[in-house]
Amino acid sequence: MTGQPELSNRVFTVPNILSFGRLLLVPVFLVLLMQGRDAAALTVLVISSLTDFLDGYIARRFNQMSRLGQLLDPAADRLYIFAAIIGLAFRELVPWWLVAVIVGRDLLLLVLGIVLANYGYGPLPVHLLGKVATFALFLGMPLIMLGLAVPALAPFSQPVAWAITLWGAFLYWWAGAIYLIETLRVIRPVQAK
Structure with missing residues (x-):
């Protein structure tokens, strides 16, 4: 036993669905940020951060860790970082x-x-x-x-x-x-x- 949790090949798990939701919110976040709707963009970012925490918790707590989840979670993180930095740079902030x-x-x-x-x-x-x-x-x-x-x-x-x-x-x-x-x-x- 390696101490590492078993990763499944399942696609439709609650954590993966939450991660897909986070990914779908990236363009919404970017558009709001580029339009200068900062409070709305910040709200989307907070919701995304909460679902990020929640998907990780559910995956560990209910043994729903998957290979797909290992790819989706960091991808969503990177995309939010890119969207934030590009949106802020677009506005020359x-x-x-x-x-x-x-x-x-x-x-x-x-x-x-x-x-x-x-x-x-x-x-x-x-x-x-x-x-x-x-x-x-x-x-x-x-x-x-x-x-x-x-x-x-x-x-x-x-x-x-x-x-x-x-x-x-x-x-x-x-x-x-x-x-x-x-x-x-x-x-x-x-x-x-």
Whole structure:
């Protein structure tokens, strides 16, 4: 016994349905954000975050973890991060270089995933630093939006939001470097044969 929970091949589980719902809300979130409807966009983001927590809890509690769920959950997370950063950059509320930093790191992970697949490996396990970086971005972006939705809070939320977002972007790349090193470590013995 490895201590890892058994993953099913089931598609229609409650956690997967919640994840599909999160994915369907991404374009709604992006449109609201680009239209400057910040309170509505923030509401969609909060609902999405709650369903993210709920799908993970249900999957673990009721043993409904699936391979599809392992793909949908991080995909939804990435799409919300992309939608938030692109929507805010479109409105010139965050610099485009921040978009490049965040999207560039995920492009690196995509390339690493292709390299690993070419060597017969699946994706690397998620590193704790990657989870912390994602959490920081998920906290920083909504705080930026909170200042937009409730201008009275902006003097307090914006400095905290920017500190967390920039720290999250730094950690995002630090985790990316760890994934790069791990990929090289995994494929190096195969190349030596």
